[in-house]
Amino acid sequence: MKFFTTLSFLLLLFSLSAQVNCPNVSAQVLGASCAGASDGIINISVTDGVAPYSFQWNTGTTTQNIAGLSPGGYSVTVTDSLGCVAQFPAVNTIEMPLLIPDATGQSLIVPMVVDQFAADAVVTSGDDFEICVTMEHSWLRDLAIGLRCPDGTKIILHDHPGNVGGEVFMGEPIDNDNDVAIPGTGYQYCWKSTSISGTILQNIKGGLQTLPAGTYSAYESFDNFIGCPLNGTWSLEIEDTWGNDNGFVFEWHLLINDNNVELLTVRDSEVDCADCQENFHCMQWLRDTISHNVDLYDWVEKANWNGRTVFLASHGNSDDGGYTSFFDCSGNLFQTFYAGFVQTYFPNPPFVTFEALTERQFIWSDAVVLADCGAALSVENTSTTGVSCFGENDGMACAAALGGLPPYTFLWEDGNGFTLEGECIANIPAGVYSLTAIDANQVQTESVAVEIQHPNEIVINIQLMPDSENQSCVPFINISGGVAPFSISWTPEVVTDEILVSVEDANGCTSEATATCVVNGIHEIAGLEYLSLSPNPTDGLFYFTAGFSTYKTVELKVRNVTGQVVLSREVSGKSLEERLDLGGQSGGMYFVEMISEGKRVVEKLVLVK
Structure with missing residues (x-):
């Protein structure tokens, strides 16, 4: 009976062990408090598996949570008491190459x-x-x-x-x-x-x-x-x-x-550490938050928490109905204590306790005039969104200011001398805007050039070459500018006269272009006895000669491969001889078109450069 009981226990233990999942890991990451600081924090939470757990970080640390981190990438291996291993983030072990x-x-x-x-x-x-x-x-x-x-x-x-x-x-x-x-x-x-x-x-x-x-x-x-x-x-x-x-x-x-x-990434900060630790009460976020909301906070303290500089902005007393908010150097709100209770905000580090704070130092109260801060007014952190298509007016620009005395006024002057006002301006065309910030004391910054960019204009080049029977044209289309890939269509499908080409690029930008097909008419000009172009090919200068059985008035047109007329004149007579010069044109195929009484004849001419 004892043997049976022991065996049953072992089978039950095996069954329970087989149903336990491996550890499931999640993390909270807090980046550097200011530029170059080594005070990042990663906190690990583990569910499933069987406690206790062991931790092995890629830095060699074996604690569950790690602090004092430089910007960079981190990973941890978590092993439970049954030896089940979880790598976080997941590592892909496929052997290369x-x-x-x-x-x-x-x-x-x-x-x-x-x-x-x-x-x-x-x-x-x-x-x-x-x-x-x-x-x-x-x-x-x-x-x-x-x-x-x-x-x-x-x-x-x-x-x-x-x-x-x-x-x-x-x-x-x-x-x-x-x-x-x-x-x-x-x-x-x-x-x-x-x-x-x-x-x-x-x-x-x-x-x-x-x-x-x-x-x-x-x-x-x-x-x-x-x-x-x-x-x-x-x-x-x-x-x-x-x-x-x-x-x-x-x-x-x-x-x-x-x-x-x-990897879990501990990010660096763009906030200057000296500004954060020495002149924090002059920083923009605090001035905007406190100086314009005097009923929101009464005083501010600077303190040290877990190697990071933090700031406590308080109203009343947190023990009797007041509250204290914790901020970092970037102005991120950690959490707020309401009369002994806590409400946590992004980026949600571990709860800060007053007992954990060291080096507490009073730095501001409503008795201190913030205008006494010595930080000079400057434009900071401009950002732009370019226009979606060439010639559109859907660009956007934003800016922030630092120093001086809020509130700030932002003036944006375009290339035509027109001025827009606002922290952000939208629905604007591409171009360079001159930005000036003005504070509440009417101190203004030097102008800063902010450029709204645009994609290159879609340019459609169409070449129309007559088919072997000289009755229609085959289109050859080249696209430049825009953003590939392109969607290209044209009408009509069989080109005997004018062609309309439509192009849409990857951004949804569109463009159209036309060209004219030049081929022989179905009926030649009545009474035409001879026609010649000489020399052909030519380096620019050539002679057009034609003879008719009766007196004719003729319109002469020379077109390039896109159908554009590059030379035109009207002549009359029975015997025609005209000296024509294409010396100013690019080399390639041209079409000499003779029109009379609603009929036409077309001859090809090759210009060699």
């Missing part, structure tokens, strides 16, 4: 598990992304590179439609390794929506042999990921569509909100 399948119809798919975001977090902006791949490959033109998010949505980072183009290398591949693929030297290629370099395809020009490492625009918009879950499996997908070459992937990483998803 990976060979890209060569024209097998299969893509190289390299997954990455992301787990550091809140459970319901989704993508809200395509500007939050950057993906970087270290790789090499023999021919760029036969690669399709994409990124897939956890719900299956995929965007194309690079494509080479039609597999046309030169033999451009990525990195330094070993191109003569025959049957045994040998890794070469990889270059790092990144894609980011805010890149100003254009797509890879737009950078393949001239005799380029090797694509430079760098950050490019994606072939498709990162905005396609909006609404996709942040947590889950993200995949890099590369397809090699042609054979007889090879390539390797050495490493790839994904950044979301400037954070490497394989």
Whole structure:
């Protein structure tokens, strides 16, 4: 009976152990309080698994929470009492380099598990992304590179439609390794929506042999990921569509909100540490918050908490109905105590207790005039949003001021001398704006130039070449400016007269252009006995001669390949001889058109330069 009881206990223990999940880890990260400070904090919460837990950070620290951190990336390994291990954030252990399948119809798919975001977090902006791949490959033109998010949505980072183009290398591949693929030297290629370099395809020009490492625009918009879950499996997908070459992937990483998803990122601050610790009561956020809300706070203290400078702004007494708010150097509100209770705000570090504060120092009360602060008025933190399309008026600019005495007035003068007022101005065209800040004492700053940028204008170049029967034209269309890829359409489909070409770029910007097809009419001019252009080809000067059986009045027109008239005159007679000069035109194909009595004849002329 005892044996049976012991065995039952062991089976029960095994059953219970098998049902226990491994540790589930989450983190709260607090960045540096001011520029260059080593006072970042990461606090870890663990659920599931079986306590107690052990912790091993990539810094060598073995405590659950770590403080005094410099800006950078951190990760932790959590092990429960049963030996179940959780790495946070998740680390992808695929061994590199990976060979890209060569024209097998299969893509190289390299997954990455992301787990550091809140459970319901989704993508809200395509500007939050950057993906970087270290790789090499023999021919760029036969690669399709994409990124897939956890719900299956995929965007194309690079494509080479039609597999046309030169033999451009990525990195330094070993191109003569025959049957045994040998890794070469990889270059790092990144894609980011805010890149100003254009797509890879737009950078393949001239005799380029090797694509430079760098950050490019994606072939498709990162905005396609909006609404996709942040947590889950993200995949890099590369397809090699042609054979007889090879390539390797050495490493790839994904950044979301400037954070490497394989590390917890402690961010640096833009706040100057000296300003924070010595002149905090003169900083803009405190002046705006306190000096204009005298009933909100009565006094401010500076203190030290866990190696960080914090500020206590209080009204009344926190023990008898008053409250105290805790701020950091950037003006972030940590939490507020209401008569002994606490309400916590982003970024939600551990609760601060009054007992944990050291070096407390009174720095301000409503008896101190903030105008006595010595900080000079200056314009800070200008930001702009460029216009969406060339010629549009949907740009935006914002600014902040520091020093002086609030409230501030911001004046923006455009290139035409027109002035707008406000901290932010919207629905404005591209151009350079002269910004001036003025404080409550009418002290003003020197003007600051703020530029609203625009994409290049979409320029459509149309060449119309007569078909073999000289009855219609074949359009050849070239697009410059705008943002690729482009959607191109034209009407009518069969071009015998004027063609209308419409183009829409990746930003939704549109443009139209027309050209005129020049071909022979169905009926020639009655009584035409001879017609010649000499010399043909010509270097500019040529003679037009024609003869008729009766007296005729003739309109002569010379058109370029877009149908534009570059020379025109009217002549009369039975025998015509006209000296014409195209010396000021570019070399190429031209059409000499003779019109009389509603009929016409067209002859081709080649201008050689």
